[in-house]
């Protein structure tokens with residue numbers, strides 16, 4: 001055996017203790033760390049002939065790269081949609097690597113049981129009926145891809161084809177429509193050979209990213225109804241956290257018979273909160289639903305789930321055989337329902353975190369984050385430096401600098417100042433042609449006081465920006 005393996009096996013207790021100490025030190029200090037960092041890329045290191053052993057490799061990492069890690073698990077990181085990691089989820093993720101199970105999900109394996117239990121718990125958390133099966137994947141992009149693969153199979157069958165067996169070449173293209181679809185949806189359409197350009201954008205409400213239901217109805221009335229239609233509803237848009245009127249869309253689904261996929265990558269978790277009960281009522285009637293776990297569920301990267309009431313289509317597309325075996329066998333393994341073959345046991349952090357905190361823990365995260373985000377919106381509205389662009393409905397606040405003809409370059413410059421201040425971080429976006437920034441609150445650690453600290457930092461940067 002290579003000598004460094006022998007040394008590291010002998011030293012593994014010390015190694016692991018050191019990692020645990022580092023982790024504890026990092027998390028204990030998380031609020032004081034710079035929230036966002038910049039990093040100058042350097043010449044890439046070449047592979048050494050002889051290794052230096054784990055402890056020295058860890059030291060090299062800590063010296064070269066660790067200081068540049070973003071503190072995005074902390075309570076004041078508001079860029080993109082970055083969830084935190086609950087203590088239970090972090091522990092579970094370590095265990096996932098420790099046991100390193102290949103979560104094929106074969107009958108008689110513990111990973112299958114954990115995955116099924118985690119799926120059931122998550123389904124219960126967000127109030128979906130038992131008809132929905134779940135498939136763990138790496139993120140909402142892959143969940144959307146899997147959901148649209150199911151939709152494609154549904155559309156093919158409606159036209160007398162079998163896309164998974166025969167390909168899509170001869171089959172009539174279904175119609176695809178959506179309001180404010182995320183870039184991930186277009187990527188999914190591209191991966192599936194359905195074409196990014198084939199999505200018809202339905203007009204949204206004035207100044208909002210939610211679809212205009214009257215426009216959607218008009219579209220439905222004016223199309224050839226015998227042609228299959230895949231409609232993608234957006235529940236939680238990345239720029240403003242806006243959401244389509246699901247109750248109206250579910251009614252239209254009954255009337256027009258389209259396939260409904262819901263991209264609820266982050267806002268879907270809000271279905272656990274009584275404050276969103278009416279909104280999500282009956283949403284299990286959808287054909288498929290995307291929900292990220294690494295966002296508002298606060299489990300670590302990477303993880304998401306696709307729920308669908310069409311397990312057969314999911315199996316048609318993703319089973320591992322050379323041809324479609326037809327009916328799903330009792331013994332079908334978990335990976336027969338997902339794009340991957342070998343897979344990480346992503347279900348374990350979900351299982352552990354849901355077991356540790358239950359429904360009330362997650363209601364607390366959602367309600368507290370929404371309240372914190374609304375509070376931030378109020379602070380923005382009262383400030384002379386900023387202009388609020390959206391009504392804060394969920395956990396996203398979108399705003400801009402109060403300057404006429406503000407350019408995107410100026411917005412980016414402002415964000416650079418914010419990054420240098422190190423207290424908080426957000427990202428830029430284009431909101432109906434206005435260069436803007438948005439704050440997304442989805443970390444279990446975030447309290448109102450953090451919003452105030454973040455706001456004080458952006459006020460300070462605005463003073464500098466406006467030269468005061």
Ligand SMILES: Cc1ncc(COP(=O)(O)O)c(C=O)c1O
Pocket residue numbers: 080081138139140141142182184185236237238263264265266292304
């Ligand atoms: C609404 C929505 N859909 C899809 C995605 C893509 O998710 P992921 O990065 O997990 O693939 C995101 C990411 O922010 C999102 O907000």
